[in-house]
Amino acid sequence: MIHEPGARCTSWPHWRHCRRRVHGAFFQWYAASEQRFAIKLELLKRTDTCLEIGFRKFNRVVTATLVDGEMSIPVIWEGICWDVLCWFETYPKRIPGGYVCDECPEDSRPTFPTREALWRAEVFEPFLEWVNGDLANAVAVSISGSPGRITWARLVPNTIE
Numbered sequence: 001m002i003h004e005p006g007a008r009c010t011s012w013p014h015w016r017h018c019r020r021r022v023h024g025a026f027f028q029w030y031a032a033s034e035q036r037f038a039i040k041l042e043l044l045k046r047t048d049t050c051l052e053i054g055f056r057k058f059n060r061v062v063t064a065t066l067v068d069g070e071m072s073i074p075v076i077w078e079g080i081c082w083d084v085l086c087w088f089e090t091y092p093k094r095i096p097g098g099y100v101c102d103e104c105p106e107d108s109r110p111t112f113p114t115r116e117a118l119w120r121a122e123v124f125e126p127f128l129e130w131v132n133g134d135l136a137n138a139v140a141v142s143i144s145g146s147p148g149r150i151t152w153a154r155l156v157p158n159t160i161e
Contacts, residue, residue, distance in 0.1 A: 075153035083153035
């Protein structure tokens with residue numbers, strides 16, 4: 001079951017108290033965007049390099065991890081990572097006039113005034129869309145395979161209307 005009615009949400013730290021610029025940018029963005037989330041987030045673990053984020057009232061099998069401007073959504077069951085449901089990433093490159101994602105095609109990549117603006121557009125906002133779409137409509141997580149061999153996972157959507 002994906003829902004845990006008793007899961008508790010803790011308060012978020014102030015964004016100015018971060019060693020990593022991307023973590024501060026995420027905290028600041030989440031504070032301004034929290035009301036847009038269909039599922040509230042919970043800070044589970046914070047280190048100098050990583051944020052582990054849970055979803056309020058959801059089983060901790062599905063979490064989000066923010067490391068160096070990359071947000072991944074792994075499915076971890078009994079200590080084994082079965083799959084990564086989504087991966088949002090960007091590769092900031094400084095150019096005259098701002099920042100671009102170095103992995104985007106040169107002829108169509110937008111220029112952002114700051115790295116924070118790039119992270120918001122390419123990582124944080126797509127993450128919000130995934131939470132409000134895929135995760136908010138899920139009723140379960142399906143895992144398959146054999147640990148040590150091939151494993152995979154997927155969200156099972158609510159098909160009852």
